[in-house]
Amino acid sequence: MHHSVSAVLLFLLLSGEGAALAQSPSSTVGLSVRRIELVSDDTQPAVEVAVSPGLSTVFLFDSEVSREGLMIEGRERFVMVDAGLNTLRLVPSEKISAGERLKLTVRFQDGSAPASATFVLVAHPARSEALVEVYRRKRGVETYQEEVRQARIEAEQCRQENERLRAERSAPNGLTGLISTDVLSERGVDFRDATKDVTQAPGGAAAKNRAYAYRTARRVAVVVTLKSGGDTQPWTAVGATLRGKANEELKVLQVWQSGPVAFGSTGQRVVVEAEAVSESPQGPFTLKLWDADGRRTVTLGNVTFP
Known part of the structure; x- marks a missing residue:
């Protein structure tokens, strides 16, 4: 199902226009030996x-x-x-x-x-x-050789990531940029309202209000509107994971929040953008968000993409 209004919203969010507090997720821990x-x-x-x-x-x-x-x-x-x-x-x-x-x-x-x-x-x-x-x-020598091999793989991954970031930085903003970097194909943006399906684990730092899921040719995104759960301390997500039932994990590219979730304030949007390969399943995934010190989290289950 294609929704032009929702597509425009996604374009604005992914291009970083009209928002402060644009943040990248924290570094990945422990993906190699x-x-x-x-x-x-x-x-x-x-x-x-x-x-x-x-x-x-x-x-x-x-x-x-x-x-x-x-x-x-x-x-x-x-x-x-x-x-x-x-x-x-x-x-x-x-x-x-x-x-x-x-x-x-x-x-x-x-x-x-x-x-x-x-x-x-x-x-x-x-x-x-x-x-x-x-x-x-x-x-033994073989363990050092394996370590060198892994270092080369990680260096190549960093090189590819650097090239991707350079290409996106040099691309124009907005819809033109999404087209020029092949994030958007002729299919456009698939969208679904996932509010009724997404569940929330108890004890979260903020409460879920609305949830939307998007898919393009090369990306998926979850947009969650969060409101204060009664905590007096403002809360801002700085990192996220999207993990499937078999512990498979989508590569999170960006975490963006429209503003801190604070007591007595209106809801704030959090966008989690991840890579979407053609063979990646629709879900369900568990989305976990955490703040700067990692102590206050929000965990949402049953996240599925179009």
């Missing part, structure tokens, strides 16, 4: 590792660890702590608060130095480090 090398003395500080509710973080050790020597703060904040001889899988629950820091200590069985390793688990509302490889002995 994290490698940590331990030193043989006690001078190494505790390493920070990002964790998130409902997402797995797996530690892989090159030495056998002691299940009895495992110590984790706030054990009740995890739905899973699964320790093997060389692995440790952690899945935080919704009880963990964004920004919370919990100490994790593992002890090795062979008695060699270092005898233990300490990590600080830092809770993030939507991002986690999926795989952390911990090396106690000297790493």
Whole structure:
């Protein structure tokens, strides 16, 4: 279904016209393998590792660890702590608060130095480090080669992203810019009113009022009107994720908010724009928004696109 008025609204939002507080989402955490090398003395500080509710973080050790020597703060904040001889899988629950820091200590069985390793688990509302490889002995050449390969892939991704941003920056504004960068095809903009379908998890920093979903040739966007949920502190979204049932995640390109959601004020629009590849499903997705310190979030479920 095509709506010309809705299309114009989307053009204005995606071109950044007539709005303050245009912001990009915070940096992605933990999309590749994290490698940590331990030193043989006690001078190494505790390493920070990002964790998130409902997402797995797996530690892989090159030495056998002691299940009895495992110590984790706030054990009740995890739905899973699964320790093997060389692995440790952690899945935080919704009880963990964004920004919370919990100490994790593992002890090795062979008695060699270092005898233990300490990590600080830092809770993030939507991002986690999926795989952390911990090396106690000297790493093999193949692990360095794999690290170089991953670095090259990430560098190429950054180069492509830089080219995309340069192309969009040099393109004209408004509808002409969308056409010139192939964001808009002959099909135009598909739009649906998702207000009745989208659900909200309790305890959010703001309350959902309206929700709309858009799709173009290369982009999708969710436009949510939020109003104060009674919190006296103003709230502004700075980051977002769109995650499917199988934990697949759309690449969020931009988060834009018309103004802070404040007590007694009118509703504010939040736009989350993401890449849409041809094979990407319509949903449903879970949209999670967070503020600058990550402690106050808004979680919306059953987000589907045209």
